[in-house]
Amino acid sequence: MARKTGGARKSRAVSALVRAEDAAEEEILETPALSSAIGLADDANDVDDDDEDVEAEAEAEIERRLVAEAQAEAEAAKRENKGVYNKEALEALVADWSDKKLPWVETLDTCEVSLELESVHDDLKREVAFYNNTLAAVRIAKARLAKEGVAYKRPDDYFAEMLKSDAHMAKVKDKLIYEQKKITAVEERKKSQAHRRVAKEIQAEKVKERNQQKKDTLEAVKQWKKRKGNDKRSGLNDDDNDQLDSIMSGKRKHGGNDRDDPKKKPRVNHKREAKDAKFGFGGKHRHAKSNTKDSTNDMSRFPGTRAKARGKVQAAPKGGKRAGKAQRTTQRNKSRRNILSRSLRVFATGGLVVLDYQRNLKGTGRDDPEYRTKLQSLNQRTAQRLFHLCFQNGGIYTKFGQQLATFNHGLPKEYTGTLAQLQDQAKAVPFEKAIETVEAELKRPWQENFKEFDRKPIASASLAQVHRAVDHQGRELAVKIQYPHLHAQLNADIQVIKWAFQTTEYFFPDVQIQWLYPEFKGALMSELDFENEKNNSRRIATCLKRNTDVHVPIVYDELSTKKMMSMEFIHGPKISQIDSIKELGLQPLEVSRVLCEVFSEMIFCHGFVHCDPHAGNIFVRHNPDPQAKRKEQIVLLDHGLYREVDDDFRKTYCDLWRAMLMRDRILLEDCGRRLNIGDLAKYLPLLFTYRMISHKGHLDAAMSESERKEMKEDLSGIRFSNVSDFLEQLPRDMLFVFRTNNMIRALNKDLGGTTRRLSLA
Template sequence: MSISRFLKFSSLAGIGGYTGYVLHQNDWNPRHIGIVRFGFAAYAVGQIAFDYKFSVLKLRDDSEETLEKWSQCHQRAANRLLRLCSTNGGVFIKVGQHIAALDYLVPKEYVNTLKVLHSQAPRSKFSDIKKVIEKELGDKLDNIFDEFDEKAIASASLAQVYRAKLYNSNETVAVKVQHPKVFQHSLVDIATMEFLFNVIDRLFPEFSLMWLVNETKRNIPLELDFVNEAKNSEKIAILLKDLQWLKIPHIYWKYTTKRVLMMEFVEGTSITDKEFFLANRMNCQEIANRFENMYGRMIYTYGTVHCDPHPGNVLVKKTSNKDFYLYLLDHGLYTQLTDEFRQNYSAFWMAIFRGDLKQIQERAIRMGIEEKDAQLLSCMVTAKPWSAISRGLENRPKDQTIISEEKNELRKNASLYVHNISQILGKVDRQLLLIMKTNDLIRNISHVLGCDERRSLLNMNRYCIQTVYEQRLSQCQNNNIFKRFAIHLQTRYLYFKLSLYSFYLWIDSWFTTTRLSC
């Protein structure tokens, strides 16, 4: 054999051997290899960017033909993104779920296509999960548990949850275990996203998606740290301890690490199972009220916010006295609002409630938005078109035809102004990004429960008034008795107006119920 042929054969053998080694290290699955995952992502993102650039970007009118072309392009992009998320899994699924939660902030094609990711999370083999548990807890599974159900009761993008019973104990626990490869993949996937979106940002500055990358970089490491999640759950349990109907599962710290979380096992019904509630004569309005009050406290009173209230993370359990508990699960994704932001955000909502354009603009500027974009920001935050905001949300119509027309107007604007919305998301105060996502999820749950939107706005406005009142008092000198009295009087007046509005809604609801029963 000649030297050249020998070298060629050796090179091929070396490449083949290295390829085999890499595949072996990645469970013989090419999709687990970093360069392969990068290739899938680069191809999909490139297709999406070029499709928008050359198909619709120059179309700015609102004719039916233009809207149809935008819709088709959105759908093609959403399909490509769904394939990418399903192929690469892990962080990509988490990003897809985040986009799907931005109802009215992104075109409906994305929301409708990507929402399936909430129910299509990957599942790891039990043998791999067992290895993670034993490595993290430093003992054999049989030495820790009397029983361990091998079938996961829940599976998400980053972890799976199992039911088990502790060794020599009657305590039933839920064991959350991180997918074996998810941390390893997350490092590559986040770097991939950052690189690709940086390239897209330079080539097509109209698509400013770096806000999504920055949020992913900030949040994924926190969600992958189950010790952090356990601390979040205990913190919110203390803050909301006076809500007797709210339950946060107890943490077993002895068996909790960064990749394994053990907690009290709880059972309940998803908060969106309206048929179950009606069949069991449970008050859907009261369920929605408690849910909204829980989040009102988190956002406007304490600024410590659980940012993933999708239906699987909020359970309802009926008690023997026809009352019910709410269980709040999955505390991995939180945001801590500063007092300044919390106060500005509350005042922003109060201005929107009254339709006060001047205050809307002033508060938007304080949250990092230019005056010209204040109207669009208010539409993004409220999921309402400007025609509804300008007349004040306190004057919300009950007519479903008008509400339906508003939704269609908002959907159309989301398609036409996708680049404007993206640019605002890139400039706005970082704290607002997760809050907007959280608000959308809250609205969706309240809508499914059949809650009167006007009552939801009323409940939220009470919290906003209290926050602004406390801010104004803190800025007032203690010896200025007259100014403090004036602030108190103004606040009482606002509460009085809300009470009148609440009475009006009660009368309206009573008449509606009476007419339906006749």
């Protein structure tokens, strides 16, 4: 029992200590109150266990003395803190320091920047102001230390280090931002509540005013009726009419337009005008009208004509800009059927291709003498099927076929040769459809923008067709109009092409072409945006402005949108029309030299490359500059597909050509490492120059028989899958530049050039 009572006394002593600490407003480590409390607690432990009354009195005395002494100490601490805010003492200290005139290095006084603080109550702004002030002072100190030649470094003591970690300060920052947002939200909420309160008051006043006006009007009419009943002779005299008119004219404020007053213009109802423009005059017709001319002539309600009338699509109201609901439904269903038929055509063609390959190559090994002949025949049949598929579906499929035709470094020549016909064969939409797109994009009839507009297109490409036109300023234009159905079919066609890639890899594991899909999709989306093409055109024109051998047509912004583009009309033959070039008195070899120099400048000097330089996108004409060195000038068209290459790639590409021309194997291997293709770099000279790195003669010299034999042995074990892997490992910049190089190489060959004048060499 005594042990238990002693524990209770100790607990009560500890409680007294805690209450004493709470009574003081700050922590006091060594005070008389604390020493007295500890002494009383020790005395309490020595009290006889049996004297409970004495213990109770001791505990009460301990508690009373602790509280009193703690309060006294707290008041003393408050009095001592008065010196912190002693302005006179602080000024005396500052004067003492300033009188000594110590060197600046001793004082490091940088109080030259004033503290700009909007509000001391805004925690975030206050901390930012302190931070900016400190940062400015540090910059001044660093400049002065550097000027006086004093070495400095960050102190190593604890108080010079950051007291809080970055993570902690990030939390503090988030907290301050959160509080600031909360304060802003509260203020906005208060403003909103005030606005709503004022709006309700205004609305109540308006309602009250209208009710009073209505009451006054009814009272005036009532009085007028009363006077009218009293007048039995005429029923209504002129004075009564004037009085009633004055009453009604003063009260008519919320009933529409005052049509009786010719001086007042009728009020325009913009909402009504918008509905009339959208649905036709009269707004949206939810139900059929009766007792009108149209309803009288409508015989669909009578037997024998109802079924016929139901099947007829009602046209949109005259003057309306939107088709009726039935017509829109019909168009939507037609579009869906078109997408379905296009997709089925793709899968049907794919099924035929798979069956044809599996049936004819089954049981035939690669070592079989007939294997190569059968494979070439199969490739030709498949290429013809793909050509008809792309031609029938048109649009994106035509663009896809054109892209495949340019991969002559990765696809058999049967494919590239057959699909290349798509560059000159594309379906054009009727003139009415094309002109609808023009009017929809420019938002006015085409006659307001163009003086002349040829009905027949001068060119039809995969995504757009081009018409010749003349504007009201007399400028001859080439108007490029995007096919109207492309965007409606875009998502479905892209998904079907993706499935076709996946199916091809599934049935033909050696053909790895899924990596082509992202590149094709990115190029397609870039070419569909004519705003992007306009920007590319202006950028390349700026890059080549000093080169008089090339011209980029001017684009007119006022007649251009995302789906149509008006540009300067160019007269001249395509670069592939050799006879027409000669008829102009121009030399095809000089045209080839200009072509090679222009595209070399794009890659090596500007890093901005036209990636679709087929024959239809390059025209040739006489150079209009009489001071130009050459008579030949090429014109670049279709700037939808460009590739921007960085400086590192251009340097690597330069080193690659240097290695191929100088037969430097070490540099070639280094380029392979930089291009992430490793040992496959040894095949790059074969792709670019049709020569191995071991070739001893000049680039225009034929390979010897031993070199041919060595090359065949080296390439004998390469399969189509190896080619696909090699192309997939190439950087995308290299792939696009390589594609451009091959297209320029083909044009160079058609113009009579040789590999000695290779475009990018």
